[in-house]
Amino acid sequence: MFSVTLITVGKCKEKFYISAAEEYAKRLGAYCKFKLLELPETRLPEDPNLTEIRSGLAKEAELIRAQLPKGAWFCVLTPEGKELSSEALSEKLQQVKLSGKSAACFLIGSSFGIDPEIKKLADFRLSFGPMTFPHHLMRVMALEQLYRAETIAAGTKYHK
Numbered sequence: 001m002f003s004v005t006l007i008t009v010g011k012c013k014e015k016f017y018i019s020a021a022e023e024y025a026k027r028l029g030a031y032c033k034f035k036l037l038e039l040p041e042t043r044l045p046e047d048p049n050l051t052e053i054r055s056g057l058a059k060e061a062e063l064i065r066a067q068l069p070k071g072a073w074f075c076v077l078t079p080e081g082k083e084l085s086s087e088a089l090s091e092k093l094q095q096v097k098l099s100g101k102s103a104a105c106f107l108i109g110s111s112f113g114i115d116p117e118i119k120k121l122a123d124f125r126l127s128f129g130p131m132t133f134p135h136h137l138m139r140v141m142a143l144e145q146l147y148r149a150e151t152i153a154a155g156t157k158y159h160k
Helices: 015-028 050-067 086-098 116-121 135-154
Strands: 003-009 033-039 073-083 103-108 124-127
Touching (some): 003 050, 015 033, 015 135, 033 050, 050 116, 086 135, 103 135
Parallel strands (some): 003 103, 073 103, 073 124
């Protein structure tokens, strides 16, 4: 069975986000082996300067690198990535599966973003548009779209 890992930097505390994420993770489990990894966000001062932010992102990058599944297709969610329709994301995942990969890994960075070195490792950069979303909401949105992509490929009625 195809494996999907979602790595998020930062813990989700709000019950309504946790509940929604758990629901989509459960649904996604019918189509793949799903794993959620929550990594800690680096603590920064109240008003960090650019050097402090870069240092924090570099520390987070070490944690991310250590958790990337070996051999998995790697996708970072970033505003400068490519926007895809739900159908195109489904097609992209099907292409990954047909390429012989047995796993995919998606990354949602911290509130300060993703270290440029991690972005360089990505096989694909995906954008949900130019708007800014809370990271906990982005987790739910990403899970819903992964579930939707799988249901599109399976031909179910979830995606109308």
